[in-house]
Amino acid sequence: MSMNKLIMIVFFIFQFLIGEGAKYDNNIPYYALSSDFISIPFDMKKNNLFSRTGLLLWLNTSKILPSNKSVKKDDSENIKYSYFNNIKKDTLRKRIIYVNKRFKDSIDIDFSHKVFNNKVDFYNCVFINNGKLTFKSSKFNSICAFERNTLRHAQFRYSTFNSYASFKNSSFTTATDFYKAQFDSTVKFNNSFFNNVVDFRKAYFNSTSYFINVKFDSIADFKNAEFTSKVNFQKATLPDILILSDVKTNQEIDLTSAKLKNNSPCKIKILNTDINKIRFRYKRFKLLFPEETPSEIKSNVYQKLIHKQKKEGFISSVEKLDKEYQEFKYLKSGNYSLVWGHFKNWLKKNWWGYGYEKELIILNTFILFLTFVIINTFILNCVTQNIYHIPYISQSSNTKFKSRNNPWVIVEQIMSRFARALLYTGFIFFGLKFDIKKLNYKDNLHGKKIINLIYFFLIYIIGLICIGYLANFVLND
16 A cells, blocks of 8 residues: 555545545546645645545545656646546546646646546636647536636537536637537536637537627637527627528527627628528628628528518618628629729718618718809809809809909908809709700800800709709608
8 A cells, every 4th residue: 555545544534533524436536636636645734625525536546647757746836747648448437527727737638539427527727838628529428517717729529418518617718629519418608708719510509508698709610500409698799700600500599688899790600591590680790701602692691681680670780781781782792893883882872871871961962062162153254154144143243353452352252252153053953943045055065165064964963863862851751
């Protein structure tokens, strides 16, 4: 019998005398590696050592350690483990427990291709450097708890969880892999933080899954995932990119209470997914498509999503989505030429916000009218005498500047001319009809003078368009 085991037997008797008691049975874990439990022979003062678990774990540790050289205690009190890959058994019937362990070195914990018939528990463990935690193709037949951990390179690819699984309050600091993982019982990721890409592609959720208040960072990929029961994303923080393409779900996925990260919209992929099974406010999202997606399919997704957002009463989301759709039609659908598409999109966007910002009509009408007024102020004599004659304005426009040495007189004369130009332009711009007899079109049909007629009709036609939009705005409002 080793000295360590002898010491722990004495310690066991002491525990029994103080009333806690313990018995050695098949439920003893394989190991519970923590800086506290490992130091039992050296430090008898820590409160958590006076427990049945701490004693029995130490008694059972020798079953796993291949030699005394496998455990070393360095100056930083970090324990270096090199025996995890030496476990030969494929089926483990005893508990696996890690508590309060800080892994400061590049330690790889690999339980790939193992079957766990008893509880697996990692609690408050920290992987500081490049250590990896791997459960690839593992099978958990009992409770699996990874709570309050800081994990790096966590991999559960192809693993099967046949009982309750919990990853609550944990931080995943690098890419996390649940590719093709199968959850046949309840799984919880509540209050956890994925600080990098998390891969749930082709994952199978056969029971209720909870992502309450979880924080995603860069990419959360659920492509080809399947949910047969309820999934809860209540108050989850959305990632930069959320991939829900090709997802199958029996119940609605509700993202309406999800929060934005840094107030930036989340880019979402929902291609080949039943849009009626996803509920969210689009004002927090932006559609994202693979580059090879045909424009017809994109248009179909936009139209279905607009219909669903209207049905659910998300008015501001409908506006945002429809604006994006119209921009897509003009610029990327292939239905318009490059120049015409960009011009039409610019016009629709800036004239009245694709029909959702009709107050812009008033502002744009004023800008256009004021532009013509300013131009006419400088060419008032030309337009009144050579293009369209309005008696009073035409006569007063012949007045020349006087007293050019007096700035106040000049300002007064400019203001007077501006007022006449304002009146003159108003007659044409807002006039539903004009007197053809006052239009000097015969003298302007030859040579460069035709520009005079083009300028006149430009003012008149733009004015008619503005009046039409203003009337529509007033009547519909």
